Amino acid sequence: MKSDRLLSILLLLQTRGRVPARELAERLEVSVRTVYRDVESLSAAGVPVYAERGRHGGIELLAGFRTDVTGLTADESRALFVLAAQGAHAALGLDAAFGSALRKVMAALPAPHRPAAETASRRILVDATRWRGGPQPAVDLEVLRDAVFADRRLRLRYRHSGERQVRTYTVDPYGLVAKAGVWYLVADRRAEPRLFRADRVRSARLLDEPVRRRPGVELADAWEGLRR
Template sequence: MKSSRLLSILLLLQTRGRMTAAQLAGELEVSVRTVYRDIESLHGAGVPLYGDAGHSGGYRLLAGYRTRLTGLNAGEAEALFLSGIPGPAAELGLGPALATAQLKLRAALPPELRTQADRMRSRFHLDAPGWYAEDDDIPYLPRVADAVWHSRVLDVRYRRWKEPTDVDRRLEPYGLVLKAGRWYLVAGPGPRTYRVDQILELAVRDEEFQPPEDFDLAGYWQRHQANFHAHLYRGEAVVRLSPRAASRLTGTVARALTGTGTVEPDGWIRAVLPIESLDHAHGAFLAMGADVEVLEPPELRARLAETSRALAARYASACRP
């Protein structure tokens, strides 16, 4: 809608300063001609908007001009309140700031939008971590966040999963990511990804750095996740599953079941499922008990058979009078 687009132009100029018609058109996904018409409409409405000619020209607002939040619609106001998750903000040391910002935003809204926002907060609560995940001890998170914000180099002692486990690293912190209740630091050189709760010691250098101009945190994280999932499952297992076991599969494994599964005469499902490793698969299939039979690979089948015999012997001896 044109009214929404006009407000977007105001907010873009208010937050970014001078912008050309081409830049505005790119942000709004409209033609430059449409931007020219919108600028004329804003002029006609009395908005102090000026255009500078030349190579470094563009449109800008009169210094000190600010639009008010009355331009928000109901959905936008609700989304702003819903996006303020108190848990992560508190972990970053921003809990009081978030509460104050929400209070100011609520006071600036007109009564009808204030009612909508209050209704959203009373009916929706976001709790990011999973049910079985304990809260991580992340004492260094506020200092890491401050180093990210001020582009300060970090010296850390970090615990990783492979030997040697405890290593010293000089890091240039590019950004922080919250995934499933766990904080990750994306840092150079590399960049590479580090779990913040695995930082054992931390010192902030009096040294600044500049992230690469083409670095995009969201884009990096999307590629990182895709690479993680691509290398997570390094093998396959041919199995037979009971209907009960099949119904409990999720994610990539469930999709593999759908793509490869065939129902056999006894009602069980034969399928080729991805596995991370023999050790991981051994534990995962053992947890399914008698609802799964591993046919291949032979070494995995043999390990499960050996474990089953050991369990049977142990429980048999326990049942003897």
């Protein structure tokens, strides 16, 4: 966690220039004392960083020091930050990781493209929920997400629409799909493609067995067939 925090400080300083220690502390959810200790660690590692105390002080890198990754066009930069508006990462428990990734990308962008990327994130909003859809039931995607990323089979207790009975299935997941504000698990059951609405999953358990997908079939292929 400390190494991630040090990298976040470095990238924030590259992006913002001088930043007050209190602002860094609030962004990283640590104390101001911890920020100053982290600055000392960065300095000891050879990073040219210094702190100025006082009303107009702050923490800053020496001019010209940065990690520069070039090659992104202005439109590519915009595209990355439009992605930030979609919000699916929050439902998957990846909100903090996504925010950290965006800071790294922003710091790595060529300086002329940063204003375009920042503007895109403020001017484009993607809301995937339908009008008059009513409140959506809470959905716990943690186990489904873990199975998808770990390539493991799942044991589901599932209630179909219009039924009171809860059924049990062993499935082989391809992945998760968010469609119009609703999450679905795309999986095979006995080598046949099935679609499970996440808010109807009553419980889910990872099995020790590796997933058994049909050869050559990817999530997009399975979803397209089910969607049709």
